[in-house]
Amino acid sequence: MSTLDAPATLELQLPLDDMRSPRTPAQRPLIVTIDGPAGTGKSTVARALARRLGLDFLDTGAMYRAAAAIVLDKQIRRDDVDEILLQVAEANLHFDWATDPPTMLAWNKPMNTRIRDADVTAVVSPIAGLGQLRQHMVHKQRVIGHQHPRLVTEGRDQGSVVFPSAEVKFYLDATPEVRAARRADQIRATGRPVDEAALLADIIERDRSDSTRPDGPLICPDDALRVDTSSLTLDQVVDTLERLVRDRVPVI
Numbered sequence: 001m002s003t004l005d006a007p008a009t010l011e012l013q014l015p016l017d018d019m020r021s022p023r024t025p026a027q028r029p030l031i032v033t034i035d036g037p038a039g040t041g042k043s044t045v046a047r048a049l050a051r052r053l054g055l056d057f058l059d060t061g062a063m064y065r066a067a068a069a070i071v072l073d074k075q076i077r078r079d080d081v082d083e084i085l086l087q088v089a090e091a092n093l094h095f096d097w098a099t100d101p102p103t104m105l106a107w108n109k110p111m112n113t114r115i116r117d118a119d120v121t122a123v124v125s126p127i128a129g130l131g132q133l134r135q136h137m138v139h140k141q142r143v144i145g146h147q148h149p150r151l152v153t154e155g156r157d158q159g160s161v162v163f164p165s166a167e168v169k170f171y172l173d174a175t176p177e178v179r180a181a182r183r184a185d186q187i188r189a190t191g192r193p194v195d196e197a198a199l200l201a202d203i204i205e206r207d208r209s210d211s212t213r214p215d216g217p218l219i220c221p222d223d224a225l226r227v228d229t230s231s232l233t234l235d236q237v238v239d240t241l242e243r244l245v246r247d248r249v250p251v252i
């Protein structure tokens, strides 16, 4: 068996759903997906929502960022897809769920700081567009969904591809100008200079790249609840999503 196949074994070892034992709402699987473009606050919102609902939190962007960091740090050519897949499989990307947020690990080493570096952000979108890499990640994310069946998961394809039967699906949106302004505020808060026009151009280009790729493009699934966050604070977004989840499914 190749390293890439390894997670399948994990999946087979998982217990099948036992329909005979009734479950309380707090035991039932509950997958909430949050998709949307960069700068809509998905990560922060998903983490806060997970905490309010008592669910686990999965940041799938961290997995693609880890793959991009591996490509840079191992100096793999970006057209050498086989080597990228091999190294990413050998890194055995997984999370340490004992921390909040869960720590992204590669070769059992924490990656949370490295994956936020500017050089990783600059190359991650085209790397996340590699079809075979996406297959690998989709499989891993589904295994995580089995192991953590009460989950808020965020990314670009969680409701459309990875968890099509999720109990509740959200699509967060905001105008590119609002998203660029939010990014600018984050950067200013760290004391670094900001070029807002460049940020806006970068966001528009990332939207184009994420939504036009053939594998797992950024789309709003038909059955997703679209929430425009342009004029909402983060707290208001979390309040809205919490209410929408509680209206639809018994959580506790």
Ligand code: DC
Pocket: 038, 060, 061, 062, 064, 065, 124, 125, 126, 128, 129, 154, 155, 156, 157, 158, 206, 210
């Ligand atoms: O959300 P983020 O900025 O951390 O995502 C990093 C990159 O990974 C971004 O280019 C979108 C991509 N991504 C993806 O293609 N599919 C996902 N499920 C999550 C992120």
